[in-house]
Amino acid sequence: MKPPGKFSLSKHSSKLQKLDEKIVLTLITFFGFLTRAVPSFYQRLWFDESTTWYISKYSSLQDLISGNYFYDPHPPLHYILTKISILLLGESEIALRAPSIILGTLTIIYVYKLAKVICKNSVTALVAAALTAIWPPLVWYSAEARNYSSLIFLNTAAIYYLVVIIKNNYKLTNYIKYTFALSLSWLTNFNALYLTVLLYMIFTNYKINIARYLNSQKTKGIVLSTFVGLAVPALWIFQFFVVSKVGLSSVAYARWIGKPNITEAFRTLSEQIIFGWADSLYPGVFNVLQIVSVLLILLLIYLNIRFVKTRLIVKHKELYSLALLTIVAPPVFARLCLI
Amino acid sequence: MIQPVFITRHILLTSIGVILLTSILLSNIKAIFQRKTLSYLSVIFVLTTLVFSTLYNYFTYKSYTTKATKTYLSENNYLDTLFIATNQISSFNLQYTLQREGFYEPNILSVSYNFDVAYGQIKERIKENHDKACLFNYFTSWGRKEYQLVTKLMERNGRNEFYNLKYPYGVSLVCFKN
Numbered sequence: 187m188k189p190p191g192k193f194s195l196s197k198h199s200s201k202l203q204k205l206d207e208k209i210v211l212t213l214i215t216f217f218g219f220l221t222r223a224v225p226s227f228y229q230r231l232w233f234d235e236s237t238t239w240y241i242s243k244y245s246s247l248q249d250l251i252s253g254n255y256f257y258d259p260h261p262p263l264h265y266i267l268t269k270i271s272i273l274l275l276g277e278s279e280i281a282l283r284a285p286s287i288i289l290g291t292l293t294i295i296y297v298y299k300l301a302k303v304i305c306k307n308s309v310t311a312l313v314a315a316a317l318t319a320i321w322p323p324l325v326w327y328s329a330e331a332r333n334y335s336s337l338i339f340l341n342t343a344a345i346y347y348l349v350v351i352i353k354n355n356y357k358l359t360n361y362i363k364y365t366f367a368l369s370l371s372w373l374t375n376f377n378a379l380y381l382t383v384l385l386y387m388i389f390t391n392y393k394i395n396i397a398r399y400l401n402s403q404k405t406k407g408i409v410l411s412t413f414v415g416l417a418v419p420a421l422w423i424f425q426f427f428v429v430s431k432v433g434l435s436s437v438a439y440a441r442w443i444g445k446p447n448i449t450e451a452f453r454t455l456s457e458q459i460i461f462g463w464a465d466s467l468y469p470g471v472f473n474v475l476q477i478v479s480v481l482l483i484l485l486l487i488y489l490n491i492r493f494v495k496t497r498l499i500v501k502h503k504e505l506y507s508l509a510l511l512t513i514v515a516p517p518v519f520a521r522l523c524l525i
Numbered sequence: 526m527i528q529p530v531f532i533t534r535h536i537l538l539t540s541i542g543v544i545l546l547t548s549i550l551l552s553n554i555k556a557i558f559q560r561k562t563l564s565y566l567s568v569i570f571v572l573t574t575l576v577f578s579t580l581y582n583y584f585t586y587k588s589y590t591t592k593a594t595k596t597y598l599s600e601n602n603y604l605d606t607l608f609i610a611t612n613q614i615s616s617f618n619l620q621y622t623l624q625r626e627g628f629y630e631p632n633i634l635s636v637s638y639n640f641d642v643a644y645g646q647i648k649e650r651i652k653e654n655h656d657k658a659c660l661f662n663y664f665t666s667w668g669r670k671e672y673q674l675v676t677k678l679m680e681r682n683g684r685n686e687f688y689n690l691k692y693p694y695g696v697s698l699v700c701f702k703n
């Protein structure tokens with residue numbers, strides 16, 4: 187029989203620790219919310235945000251779902267959320283930015299959950315949440331009426347549920363949540379492509395290589411979920427670019443639309459590589475880096491499949507790092523460069 | 526209009542950053558962090574950058590459109606002015622800003638991305654009964670040559686430049702009056 191005093195103290199301590207952790211997480215989340223909400227009140231809309239306002243206000247829900255809108259080549263989920271926000275809160279800056287602020291704040295909680303499930307350490311998870319609360323690009327994008335904050339949230343959620351499944355929690359609800367998050371992230375922004383890269387890195391980090399992974403009975407559910415998660419956005423993309431061809435008009439760069447000839451196409455392309463688009467918010471060097479990152483990812487996938495038996499892939503950690511860097515660095519540096 | 530100073534700064538800083546980060550990642554990270562002072566310095570550097578960059582968001586005035594239109598309208602009559610936005614998205618930005626300032630029927634002409642078409646559109650509209658015409662620009666690819674052509678067109682129609690506001694992000698308001 188355990189000594190009663192010792193038993194109650196231990197129980198009390200554990201409860202207190204959990205309570206403390208919840209209080210700290212709540213405070214971090216609230217602070218993260220403030221960092222995102224405060225600038226949204228007094229900053230007027232800038233160039234890109236006015237596109238969100240225009241599309242959300244003047245396109246019907248039916249047009250948004252069917253992809254019948256112009257000026258932006260990305261899928262409609264964020265516009266639908268903004269439309270709802272306009273209906274509920276009006277057309278003020280804070281109303282237009284509300285979806286980004288809410289989802290940006292929820293990202294903090296999901297980063298905490300993700301860190302905890304990976305590291306199994308409360309302090310690490312809280313530090314991760316705190317960094318998310320103040321990380322400049324995340325704060326910036328969460329205070330912007332654009333779809334990047336929603337994308338980051340959905341990506342984080344998808345990765346979290348995938349890691350939960352990989353960590354042997356094969357509940358049906360986890361598969362469903364993963365499928366939804368993956369699908370919705372692709373219906374928010376085409377940069378969800380980079381989620382695929384992150385998912386691939388998770389597979390390799392957990393030493394699950396693709397060939398073995400596909401043969402595993404246990405993890406066939408993940409493959410099926412991923413397939414279902416990508417099917418709906420794939421149909422939408424097909425409609426947007428191939429059937430209605432509306433997407434094509436938004437993708438091409440401004441000057442080339444004005445003068446659709448070969449000389450102008452080359453000029454636009456060279457400017458894109460050398461200078462970047464529109465007064466260099468994303469300089470050309472970033473575009474080159476993104477091309478490099480895609481090539482590296484393809485190389486990694488090839489190496490993983492080619493050398494699956496010899497485990498040569500372990501020796502290519504530098505390539506993973508470089509691929510990750512080239513994906514993460516552009517938005518971070520683009521914003522830091524503005525200082 | 527591309528701003529060379531911004532581009533040079535971007536490319537320079539990005540190159541330095543990417544080279545530094547790549548070299549750190551490619552070198553032996555463990556060996557670097559075994560030196561305590563260096564690891565402390567790295568943590569301090571990262572945290573300081575984070576805090577300062579976050580604070581930077583609070584002091585950056587994103588919408589120079591509001592600044593430009595407010596400055597102009599404090600001295601000029603809105604009804605006399607035809608605002609010419611140099612592309613469609615600029616016109617959305619101007620329309621939203623003017624509406625937020627209380628002008629519910631924004632008098633905006635959004636011209637084509639194609640300068641030849643845009644020139645024709647401006648030519649047609651400046652004959653209307655507006656004392657003033659303002660070119661509103663945000664991130665467009667119009668260069669000095671395009672501006673010179675429009676300025677000459679305005680002069681031929683009896684208008685002269687009297688207002689010229691320029692801000693970062695390629696925001697500018699160039700106005701002509703009778």
